[in-house]
Amino acid sequence: MSSPELLDIARSVAATAREGEQVEAYVVRTRETDVEVFDGAVESLTTASVEGIGIRVIAGQRQGLAWAGSLAPDVIDESLKEARDNAGFGEPDEWYGLASPAEVDGFEAPALDLWREELASVPTEEKVRIALELERATKAADPRIRNVESASYGDALSESALANSLGVESNTRRTTCSASAVALADDGSGTQSGYGFVAGRTLSDLDLDSIPRDAAIRACRLLGAKPVPGRRIAVILDPLVTRSVLGILSTAFNGESMLKGRSLFAGRSGEKVAAPFVQLIDDPTDARALGASQYDGDGIPTRRNALIVDGVMQGFLHNVYTGRRSGEGTTASATRGLGSTPGVGVRALRLEPGPRTPEAIMSRAGEALYVQSVSGLHSGTNPISGDFSVGADGLMVRDGVFAEPVREITIASTLQRMLLDITDIGSDLTFLPGAVAGMTVLIGEMTMSGA
Amino acid sequence: MTAPLIESDVLQATLDHALSLGGDFAEVFVEDRRSSNGRFDDGRIEELVSGRDRGAGLRVVRGDTTGFAHTADLSRAGLLQAAEAAAGAARGGNSGTNTVALHAAATHPIENDIVLPETVEKRRKVELLARADEAARATASAVTSVTASYADARRRILVANSDGLLADDDRVRTRMSVQVVATGDTGMQTGYEAPGRTMGFELFDTFAPEEVGRRAARRALTLLEAVPAPSGRLPVVLKRGAGGVLFHEACGHGLEADHILKDASVFKGQMGTQVASPLVTLVDDGGYAREWGTLAIDDEGHPAQRNVLIEDGILTDFMWDVVRARKEGRAPSGNGRRESYRHLPMPRMTNTFVLEGESDPDDIIRGVDFGIYAVQLGGGQVDPATGDFVFGITEAYLIEKGEVTRPIRAAQLIGNGPEVLRMVDAVGNDFETWTGMCGKQGQSVPVSSGQPTVLVREMTVGGTAA
Known part of the structure; x- marks a missing residue:
């Protein structure tokens, strides 16, 4: 089946809207394959087609929602009935309403080709071969690799359609694939793990050779790692770590958080919130980003939104609801799952890359801690208060090169402080799975706790 | 008596x-899962959602x-087609079984005294x-934002396998969570209870x-008065209930048989x-x-049981699931769990x-000259291969000269599982549990952990803080 059928389903549900009622249907279908190998054999091979529908009904300024993991007609009917019933228990809100043609007018959906037909015809044997080869190559990448904890390949062909009774419609489809391996290294000093992964829209996008190399380097360079005494120190964030930190920070730009008094940056538009050379952008129209999309979760064409320009906070991201309620208008930043009303979020967040390579940043950093990975990001960081404290491992940097490895330490600051303390942004912009891209970033000072 | 999800002759076929x-x-x-959830925010109901998910x-x-x-197609034809796809993936010879x-x-x-959400x-x-x-909101004027959520789910499951096992379960879970934001001179702080x-x-x-609302509010208000958390190695007293997640991370994951059989756990060979x-x-x-x-049964049909790990x-x-137990020629331990029918089970x-x-919990605190008293933890993470783990503290206090004194701001605690287990110097005579969601390889399942006050x-x- 193809998207037009999904759109037909969405239209048929939207068309049931009664007098004084708005109805929206969001329909998704994903075909996916996942291969996990271990010890030279396929450990598991999953093939599946997942579909579902989310239905939103607004009547008398009250809103209700229902969802189902099935497109069977009886299940859709039941969901529509439940959504209507749920709306009856809602409270009126003058800003409720589905996206209207007026909100779409003047915005052309970006021309993005996110679908690679050839991925659909890759035989399963080829996917299995990739995963097996990945495991073999990872094991062979360094004599200190004692085991490969996991090696996997996965892909997904995803389609979605949205239609509402006001006449707004959208249709998207995308392909994605990824591969990864986790290496366990041991030289007698204890085990360290390291991973490598790549992602793209089709097989030819994947630099598979980089996975064993990255996994081996990341595991082996931590061998012998120990806690070091705590102190205040400059911190270099690996691109993957930068990605995670920006992901947490992004909620501070959420228009819903702002309206509800839960944003760090409420009332700070136009103020300096970051170092003067910092540019933070959410650009879902950039096809290089794996989160790129032509439409948002309300069915509105996406656009490029600048969040920080020259260190100055520009404003908040909005969906239709928060855009109306704040008076600032939607920024086409509605995110959408089947089971909830549209939220607000980034799709393709990134810092504007700086002029220097990671090596150049290291050589200018003096003594620093290079953070290879962090843990407990969601338990130790509070995007509302800004408190930031995470577990970390990585390497000390001295004279521009890696020195001894460290583990079982924490790094702490606040998100507000970290933005102002950004000292350098690398040129190594790396598009990663999810909604945020990474690059090397130098933070002038954080508190390291250790031995 | 409700009808079976699938007739047994179809399962057999x-x-x-x-x-x-x-x-x-x-x-x-x-x-077959039916769920409902609601969110109350900004002083009014914001979202009321019903969900239905069924499949095999x-x-x-x-x-x-x-x-x-x-x-998602539970017809005879749908099931046979899925069986072919699964068998094709496992592929090959031996069609003699x-x-x-x-x-x-x-x-x-479901037991009679359960009040069904529907x-x-x-x-x-x-x-x-x-x-x-x-x-x-009534707790204090500094409470500036409250989000209260309700969620229930009724999940009927049926498991049949080629060893002749046939079992079903009907599970009802209900949860409420409240997040409060309090605003003071020092900025915003949050409190959570769920x-x-x-x-x-x-x-x-x-x-x-x-x-539930008041507890979340008090937590946020307490944090407005909090001093920055100290930095460095200190004694930590975990209040009953709060520290269960420490043991969940410090050793629980490392005792799951999949990590052991892959030689990716520090507890292998121990x-x-x-x-x-x-x-x-x-x-x-x-x-x-x-x-x-x-x-009642795990997601592979085996009865849940009490397993002494240490x-x-x-x-x-x-902890064992079917696949790992078969490999070792032993019985599974009722720990085979999966998020939904879309996921493969694994030891959980x-x-x-x-x-x-x-020990008397008060005596445990009195014995600490300078340290941390952790009352609520915010979840954690572990690398089972190295044993290194972290967890966040969301309500904690300084212990100074045997007394619980000032609250401290959110911070991370970090340790190594085998090391921390050896450094448990006191275990209290009290007990409480903690409710959470555990994530592993992209699958989230409900878990609880529990413990007495522990030093x-x-x-x-x-x-x-310096």
Whole structure:
């Protein structure tokens, strides 16, 4: 089946809207394959087609929602009935309403080709071969690799359609694939793990050779790692770590958080919130980003939104609801799952890359801690208060090169402080799975706790 | 008596078909899940959602390879097609294995005193949230934002496999969560409280919504007065209940058989040896009455049971699912769990407890000259291969000269599992549980953990204070 059928389903549900009622249907279908190998054999091979529908009904300024993991007609009917019933228990809100043609007018959906037909015809044997080869190559990448904890390949062909009774419609489809391996290294000093992964829209996008190399380097360079005494120190964030930190920070730009008094940056538009050379952008129209999309979760064409320009906070991201309620208008930043009303979020967040390579940043950093990975990001960081404290491992940097490895330490600051303390942004912009891209970033000072 | 999700002759035919294509073991897992959730925000109901999810996961195991397919189509044709896909994935020869005729179903109907969520008017669910919201707001004027959420789910499952196993379960879970933001001179702080149990609407007889709201509010208000957390290695006292997640991370994950068989756990090869202080006895008990991680059967049809993992500090067992237990020629331990029919089961914790010791909790605190008293933790993470773990503290205080004094701001604690287990210097004679969601390889399942008040001699506290 193809998207037009999904759109037909969405239209048929939207068309049931009664007098004084708005109805929206969001329909998704994903075909996916996942291969996990271990010890030279396929450990598991999953093939599946997942579909579902989310239905939103607004009547008398009250809103209700229902969802189902099935497109069977009886299940859709039941969901529509439940959504209507749920709306009856809602409270009126003058800003409720589905996206209207007026909100779409003047915005052309970006021309993005996110679908690679050839991925659909890759035989399963080829996917299995990739995963097996990945495991073999990872094991062979360094004599200190004692085991490969996991090696996997996965892909997904995803389609979605949205239609509402006001006449707004959208249709998207995308392909994605990824591969990864986790290496366990041991030289007698204890085990360290390291991973490598790549992602793209089709097989030819994947630099598979980089996975064993990255996994081996990341595991082996931590061998012998120990806690070091705590102190205040400059911190270099690996691109993957930068990605995670920006992901947490992004909620501070959420228009819903702002309206509800839960944003760090409420009332700070136009103020300096970051170092003067910092540019933070959410650009879902950039096809290089794996989160790129032509439409948002309300069915509105996406656009490029600048969040920080020259260190100055520009404003908040909005969906239709928060855009109306704040008076600032939607920024086409509605995110959408089947089971909830549209939220607000980034799709393709990134810092504007700086002029220097990671090596150049290291050589200018003096003594620093290079953070290879962090843990407990969601338990130790509070995007509302800004408190930031995470577990970390990585390497000390001295004279521009890696020195001894460290583990079982924490790094702490606040998100507000970290933005102002950004000292350098690398040129190594790396598009990663999810909604945020990474690059090397130098933070002038954080508190390291250790031995 | 409700009708079975799938008639047993269809299950039998599906299993036969799967094995006829080659395989040593086949399984059908059927699920029908209805859920409802609501969110009260900004002083009014913001979202009321109903969900329905039903389908089947088909698994065929041949040697070390598992083929898996799932479908939302529960017709005979849909199941046979999924069986073919799963068998094709496991692929190859040996089409000689036969299905054992399915036994009479082991059924686990819902107990009579459970108040089924579908029998409760939606209006009453909304009212609960309003009560929690009002109580939280009334706590102090510094409370600037309250989000109260309600969620219930009724999950009927049916498992049949080629060994003849046939079992079903009907699970009801209910949870409320309240997040409060308080604003003061030092900025915003948050407080969170989220009780949940494997039960129905009677949850609120035990956990009054007003009290849930007030507890979250008090937590946020306390943090407004908090000083920056210290930085460095300090003694840590974990209040009863709060620290269960420490043991969940510090050793629980490392005792799951998949990590052991992949040689990716620090506890591999340690069976029968002293891995923890003799004060520590750790059990995983899926049968513990109505806790958040409680099950009648696991998601592979095996009865939940109480497994002693560490006894007086000595490692006694791991946690097993069917595939790993078959490999080792032993019985599974009732720990095979999956998020939904779309996921493969793997060894998971259920309710993981450190058993009571003999120390008076007040004496434990009095014995600390300078340290941390952790009252609520915000979840954690571990690398089972290295044993390094972290968890966040969301309500904690300084202990100064044996007294609990000033609250401290959120911070991370970090340690190494085997090291921390050996540094448990006291275990209290009190006990409480904690409700959470455990994530592993992209699958989230409800778990609880529990413990008495515990003293860990030394852990690294990741604060910002010098």
